[in-house]
Amino acid sequence: MNWALLKTKWKNIYVMLIFLGMAFSVSAQNNPQKINDKLYPLYIKAYNMRKQAASQPLADSLRQVAIAIGDRYGECFALQVKFLYEYYKPNNFRHFDQSLQAYMDKVLSYGMDRFYFYAVSMKTFYYTREKRYLEGFLYLQEQTKIAESKNNHYRICMLHRMTGVIQHSRGELWQNKDHAPPTMVIYKLYKSNEQ
Numbered sequence: 001m002n003w004a005l006l007k008t009k010w011k012n013i014y015v016m017l018i019f020l021g022m023a024f025s026v027s028a029q030n031n032p033q034k035i036n037d038k039l040y041p042l043y044i045k046a047y048n049m050r051k052q053a054a055s056q057p058l059a060d061s062l063r064q065v066a067i068a069i070g071d072r073y074g075e076c077f078a079l080q081v082k083f084l085y086e087y088y089k090p091n092n093f094r095h096f097d098q099s100l101q102a103y104m105d106k107v108l109s110y111g112m113d114r115f116y117f118y119a120v121s122m123k124t125f126y127y128t129r130e131k132r133y134l135e136g137f138l139y140l141q142e143q144t145k146i147a148e149s150k151n152n153h154y155r156i157c158m159l160h161r162m163t164g165v166i167q168h169s170r171g172e173l174w175q176n177k178d179h180a181p182p183t184m185v186i187y188k189l190y191k192s193n194e195q
Helices: 003-027 040-048 055-069 072-087 093-109 113-129 133-149 153-169 173-194
Strands: none
Touching: 040 055, 040 072, 055 072, 072 093, 072 113, 093 113, 113 133, 113 153, 133 153
């Protein structure tokens, strides 16, 4: 009997069992964010402190551990805490934009479209809060062109809605109504295509 061959087979079986165990533990998370349950308390702590500088080392730790165990949701939520910290600072656009872009790049690379739209919304809210309305409009136009090129009906509807948010913030309610008809047409088309 070849002991070396037998050892190699047992090692392969052992490695496969470890990977299967990791796959089952990742797929059966019991929290709303779908983060690994062992990382969830760290995320909650970092998120609850997101307006404080002390949240940043926690987010960094969460991200490192999430990367090490292959938890994509944990990694993305760690990046979210980092950009939210910058979001709550007034007149901090450069740092906010850098941290938000890191988040957006990561969620796009993982195909997490819902998180990408959340980032677009937060950037729009930041523009609105800082009264940088024109930049917000231009950003939404750019994002709308991307959504239209990908024929992403959901994103197109939401971008029209966000344009309405900026107009509402500026007190332009009469212009805000211009975004309702195209949004409703796209929404109806999107819903009919879903069924």
